[in-house]
Amino acid sequence: MNDKTFLDGLERLVISNRPGDIERCESNFKRLLSEGDKVSGPLLMLMDTLEAQTLQALFKQGDIEQAKKSAFETGRVLALYSHFYPADMGKSPDSQLLYPLMSDSPELIHWSKQYFIPLLRKSQGKYVFDNVNNPEFHALQLRLALAGDWGLLKSRAEAFLSGSPKKYKLYAVDSRFYIALCEGNIHGMEAAISELLSPKVLRHRDAEPCWGLEHRLFSPWPFILSKIAFLNGYDLDVQIPNVPRELLKVSPLEKYESDLEILKDVPLYEPFFDVEDAPVPNLKELSPRPLKSPILSFEEARNFCGGG
């Protein structure tokens, strides 16, 4: 991306982070909640503002600590959104991991990698996560990589490479990265990131419609995959344009706090409620588990949905 694009990206952030945006969204959320009305609008607009704050801190102020704090708040609002709309994401299910990963918050990352519910719906009797045409397929790969579920991750990556339609050839690099990750092959991971950073691939991957605020400033996919490698203990020698290397390294803040009032009533690990007409059954059992408990594996999650 050139300087003009980057400056346009910074200008765009100002639009999403107007003075008073946060207070207005919080106030509207409380009012609608008290009236028993839908709260998706104010929560999504609050996310829009917090995403812009995160990116401003990172790319305008160069303040990584503030960026991690704002990214944490973005992820917490997304988690709050999931309590009202558990099977919906508010963000596409693969891009949803960007801000939790940026935050470096162990708790938020731990929550995010177990939040399988939106991936477990079925379409025409088949799970959406098994179809390479769906974002849920890729979203599950990211969660398996974060959770270290190597067997399933590798077999799905190999299946993608051997059987996906030609139109997805620019996504094959992700599968090569996952296979290298499963094998602990650092050079393979670095080669995949390098390929992902090539102009031919980036031109397409940066332009995916899930990257509204981000794509003028940096390339999210190389960051996401590299960060997953770092979280798994691999210190990759990669340089992602505009992304400081400190952001790739695993370095959580000493404390993660938020001034957002609306986050105070719903703890991150508050279990979901079962509801009758939910597109995914057993929501309570599918609730992400806290750090000190055994992680909810994907196999368990699938069994709670009746297997298949």
Place this chain on the structure above:
Amino acid sequence: MVVDSKPFKNGQTSLAKNTLGDLQLSDAWIKRTMGLLPLDQMEVHDLLKDALSRKNIRKLVAGFDDVTGEFKVLEVDV
């Protein structure tokens, strides 16, 4: 007011999930569309942000009916 154009058939139409998993005209779909607006249309962004935040937004589907030839407009709640 947000309007999505779609063909009707005998007075009926349907909203689909896009490739990212959002139902057309849902709040999440509108948020994503806002993110893709060009820089010279930011006043649209501001209007949508205010309307979504206050839940003061009407969502309509409009289009011609392939069977009857009539122009139809339908308000939806998604």
